[in-house]
Amino acid sequence: MTAVAVKKMILNDFSAFHLLFGNLDENIILLEKAFNVSIVSRDGEISLKGEPQNISSVEEAIHVLVKNIQSGELIDKQKVSYVIQSVSTGDGSKLDDLSKSFICVNSRGKYIKPKTIGQNQYIKTIQSRDVVFGIGPAGTGKTYLAVAMAIRAFKNHEVGKIIITRPAVEAGENLGFLPGDLQMKVDPYLRPLYDALFDILGPETYNTYKERGLIEIAPLAYMRGRTLDNAFIILDEAQNTTKEQMKMFLTRFGFNSKVVVNGDTTQIDLPNGRRSGLIHAIEVLRDVPEIGFVYMSEKDVVRHELVKKIILSYDRYEKVNKEVKHGSKQEFKQENQK
Numbered sequence: 279m280t281a282v283a284v285k286k287m288i289l290n291d292f293s294a295f296h297l298l299f300g301n302l303d304e305n306i307i308l309l310e311k312a313f314n315v316s317i318v319s320r321d322g323e324i325s326l327k328g329e330p331q332n333i334s335s336v337e338e339a340i341h342v343l344v345k346n347i348q349s350g351e352l353i354d355k356q357k358v359s360y361v362i363q364s365v366s367t368g369d370g371s372k373l374d375d376l377s378k379s380f381i382c383v384n385s386r387g388k389y390i391k392p393k394t395i396g397q398n399q400y401i402k403t404i405q406s407r408d409v410v411f412g413i414g415p416a417g418t419g420k421t422y423l424a425v426a427m428a429i430r431a432f433k434n435h436e437v438g439k440i441i442i443t444r445p446a447v448e449a450g451e452n453l454g455f456l457p458g459d460l461q462m463k464v465d466p467y468l469r470p471l472y473d474a475l476f477d478i479l480g481p482e483t484y485n486t487y488k489e490r491g492l493i494e495i496a497p498l499a500y501m502r503g504r505t506l507d508n509a510f511i512i513l514d515e516a517q518n519t520t521k522e523q524m525k526m527f528l529t530r531f532g533f534n535s536k537v538v539v540n541g542d543t544t545q546i547d548l549p550n551g552r553r554s555g556l557i558h559a560i561e562v563l564r565d566v567p568e569i570g571f572v573y574m575s576e577k578d579v580v581r582h583e584l585v586k587k588i589i590l591s592y593d594r595y596e597k598v599n600k601e602v603k604h605g606s607k608q609e610f611k612q613e614n615q616k
Contacts (some may be wrong), residue, residue, distance in 0.1 A: 312336075521558045
């Protein structure tokens, strides 16, 4: 028969106590289900009942969540789920370092911080390397965090200019049929970059910097023939570069510059099956010690919880397709039901 233990925790901070439990105790319900324990509160005291190992895990999760609350973070369902996942996989100790990380403040006074262990590794690598590749699925914050790090470097006078670029590759649409001049045609491809800059700087500050030439957003083709000194340079959606474009881009940066290359190797839109310059660059440069590579996964997705499940489902499907090209997809169905 499995031993059942009871342990009591005391929280003196009433506001933290209230935020920890959430609306209608939704956060505590998540913890109870995840660790198979009973959690009861009374007069600032929390009573934990369950198997000793499970009590230890939920206690660790609660300590992490309280630290997050005390550092001013919002504790929602997504945050609780991530803490549960990290503690369950033995990564709970890394969450303490995560709660201390900070990049900058956005235009509304909100702190911009990494939300996952993978994101934290990403910003630390950007700080320590001149060239960084951030590889991961949609929703992992690659673009937003890179833009935040660029603005931080600019405000700290580490660089004198921010340059952000993307390849204007059609993803099922035809660029030539879009209305307007060339700038109007490529603007939709650069929209996520504008959104990140507007959110962090605010429209007025962004427009001021742009008019002074301190921020430049342009299609990748505009980088050819330039030497970019004293700049923070971001290449976004790098999976849609060709080998030639990637080499051209990586040989543009000059003295006192930092380069961040972001991409998702599962969403390549190059025509006629052309090989991605991002995948080629990873193979060519993986042994250069001065270049940093950070790989994020569905665990680092900070969008709707369902996005993680969508990514996992696609990954399973692709895996089965490789293993059984012409056979039954029954294995995929069984995997997807887990």
